[in-house]
Amino acid sequence: MMLRPLVLYNANGGCPVGTNMRVRPTLTVGVLAILSMSGLVSIVQVQAQTCSVSQSPAWRICGPIESSGTVNIQPSIVQASDGTLNMAWTSRAGSNNVIFYASGGWNGTGWSWSPGGSITSSGGKNQNPTITQLLNGTLYTFWSYKATGSPNYQLYYVKENGGLFSKAYTRVTAPAIMNDTLPSAAVGRDGTLWLTWTRDNTTASGTGKIMRQLWYKTLKGNVWSTEQSLTSANDINWNFQPSVMVGKDNIVRVAFSKGLSSSNIFDIYDITYNGSVWTAPFQITTQTTTTDSDxxxxxxxxxxxxxxxxxxxxxxxxxxxxxxxxxxTNPGSTWTTETPLTPIDCTSSGCVDNVNPAAVQSSRDKNIWVFYASDPVSTFNIYGLQTTSPIAPVHDIAIVPYTIVPLLTYIFTNTSQLYPGGLHVPYGWVNGRYSPIDQSGLVNVIVIVQNTGDFNETVTLKLYATNTTITLFGTSVFQLSPGAETSQSFNWNPDGFKPARYGITVNASVPIETSGNRPDGIIVASNLVHLLPLGDVDQDGSVTITDVTVVFSAYNFSCFSSTTCSSHFMAAQWADVDSGPIIDIVDATVAAHNFNTVT
Incomplete structure (x- = not known):
């Protein structure tokens, strides 16, 4: 099968800069080509054509991005960690809908899109895709699927890692007699994947009153939560077509269309989740005569x-x-006046429709892109709205993960528990071996700071130990150029702190930064370090009668060598606060003094 050449379009206008330019194929291109030759997927051309003015001077219309000759609607877009734009959409193939996927890469002056290919392989109806990426790089594509002969739609997903989508469908919503459609997914800074969707009671025969409400569930640590409703089943309004995002503040926001189906008047609302409760719906659009959707x-x-x-x-x-x-500009408290972006385009035979917007901020060309479906010729294809000016320059300093796998970590500590001042026992037993105990009294803390903005910045980094009080224990001031990152190391000495469980708060700031950008320079982590009370022999965070009994039972027993180390001393070695190595009057007194201390 011969593929048409890729078309590049430049950063300033999205217009072609050379249709004969050869582009090195990406991994995705190669995988899709192999799958095409094997018959597993069909290939369509994804490309950018020309750009023209839009209804707003701040935007231009580019496209079609995709024009395969079939119906192409419902795009979903995500920027991957490597800066590529990854798009999934619904395409009509014969009497069935299938999910297509393509990726776009930035070469420094323009975008090149890979050929698109189907990532669904089973017959039936596949529609309403949403695509997102976990912090470990795995792409998830969710969509609504109704198998041949099935009366209902349910949500499924496929995963991609290393350039290849799995072909096995995995169902993510529970079997039900209701339809689950219109999913939307996003991943937060803490690694949690949020999946929202519309559930209604439509049946195959269309019987019963149709009611549409929002539901959600989460994926964290490869474990799915139970399904939960976002809107009440008793609400007489339809609440549907959700769009979920997690901001730089890690707050979950869901925009959706809300209104009475009997009047066909719908407005856009949103709700937010701050980690404990969902807010009441906030109305964003306020028109009273028509339908605001998607x-x-x-x-x-x-x-x-x-x-x-x-x-x-x-x-x-x-x-x-x-x-x-x-x-x-104030995280959703107030909104600007609405702006139409696409023009009215009508002829005697009808009007052009522009639907299904899917927006993304590119870090490569620094523009906002809004992909959507439009039918200016005879059928729907995918187009793109691009800001005429990049979102730049900006100030933005972020704390980025220290590790992502096997465990997402923003704040590294060399220990999770210790005694005040540390513990030093010349002879002892550690992990079943005769070995000195040499526990440092310092907690080493490492964080990574990145300049994701466009200015050279003077960064002030502060670290705090948090419990019922907040104590500053580290400050650093340094220079950071755009795109650069640095690892900053601090030693916290908790000697003199009350035994307890402590969190650590990190705050990286620059003199100028918007309120929307400030939150990604702040990380708050609880229960990172457990400061144990002296005399806590079993290291469970408290000094109980068990600990005191062990200490007194070991009184005067020692461990001066591997051959003379007493089993009584080994049982009480974590109470040897004066580094005997013998359980003496000092150790017994400390244990007795801290009796009933609980952390």
Whole structure:
């Protein structure tokens, strides 16, 4: 099968810079080509054509990004950790819908899109994809699937890691007599994947009153939570078409369309989750005559929140769907006046519709892209709205993960528990071996700071130990150029601190930064270090009658060599606070003094 050449478009206008330029194939291109030759997927061309003015001077329309000759709708987009844009969408193949996927790479002056290919292999209806990426690099594509002969839609997913999507469908919603459709997924800074969707009671025969409400579940540490409702089943409104995002503040936000199905008047609302409770719905659009649908919620490089949606507008005796936008510089408390982004385009035969917006901030060309489905010719294909000016320059300092696998860690500590001042026993037993105990009294703390903005910055980094009080224990001031990162190491001496469980808060700041960008320079971690009370023999965080009994039973027993080490001493060695190595009056007195200390 011969593939048409890729088309590049430049950073300034998205317009072609050379249709004959040869582009080195990406891994995704190669994988899709191999799958095509094996018959596992079909290939369509994904490309950018020309760009033109939009309804707003701040935006231009580019495309079609994809034009395969079939119906192409419902795009979903995510920027991967390597900077590529990864898109999934619904394409019509014969009488069935399939899910297609393509990736776009930035070469420094323009974007090149790989050929698109189907990532669904089973017959039936596949629609409404959403794509996201875990912090470990794995791409998840969720979609709504109704198998041949099945009366209902349910949510499934496939995973991609290393350039190849799995072909096995994995169901993620429970078997039910109701339809699960319109999923939306996003991953937070803590690694949690949030999946939201619309559930209704539509049956195959269409009987019963249709009610649509929002549901969600999470994936954390390879474990799925139970399904939970976001909106009440008693709400007479439809609450559907969710768009979930997790901001730089790690707060979960869900935008959705809400209204009475009987009136067909819907507005865009959002709700937020701060880690403990969901807020009441907040109304973003306030029109009272038509349908606002398919919201897409995102945050740009400057910390500004954006919501894009499709509105059905009246044009003489016809209607047209247009893409609109609003933005907020104060994390959603207030929103700007709405702005139409696509123009009204009608002829005697009808109007062009622009639907299904999917927005993403690119860190490569620094533009916002809004991909959507439009039918300016005869059928729907995927187009893109691009900001005419990049979201730059910005100030942004972030704390980035120290490790991602096997465990996501933002704050590294060399120990999770210790005694005040440490513990030094010349002779002892550690992990079944005769060995000195040499526990440092210092906690080494390492964090990584990255300049994700566009300015050379003077960064002030502060670390705090937190319990019922907050104590500053480390400060560093350093220079960081755009794109650079640095590892900063601190030693916290908890000697003199009350035995307890302590968290650590990290705050990296620069003189100028927006309120939306500030949160990614802050990390709050609880229970990182357990400061044990002296005399806690079994290291469970408390000095109980068991600990005191062991210490007194070991009184005067010693461990001066491997051949003379008493079993009584070994049982009480963590109470040898004066480094005997003998359990003496000092050790017994300390244990008795700390009796009933609980942390």
């Amino acid at each position: 919201p897409s919620l995102m945050q740009d490089r400057n910390g500004t929140f954006w919501v894009f949606w499709s509105r059905n507008v009246q044009v003489s005796n016809n209607t047209a769907y247009l893409i609109y936008s609003k933005s907020s």
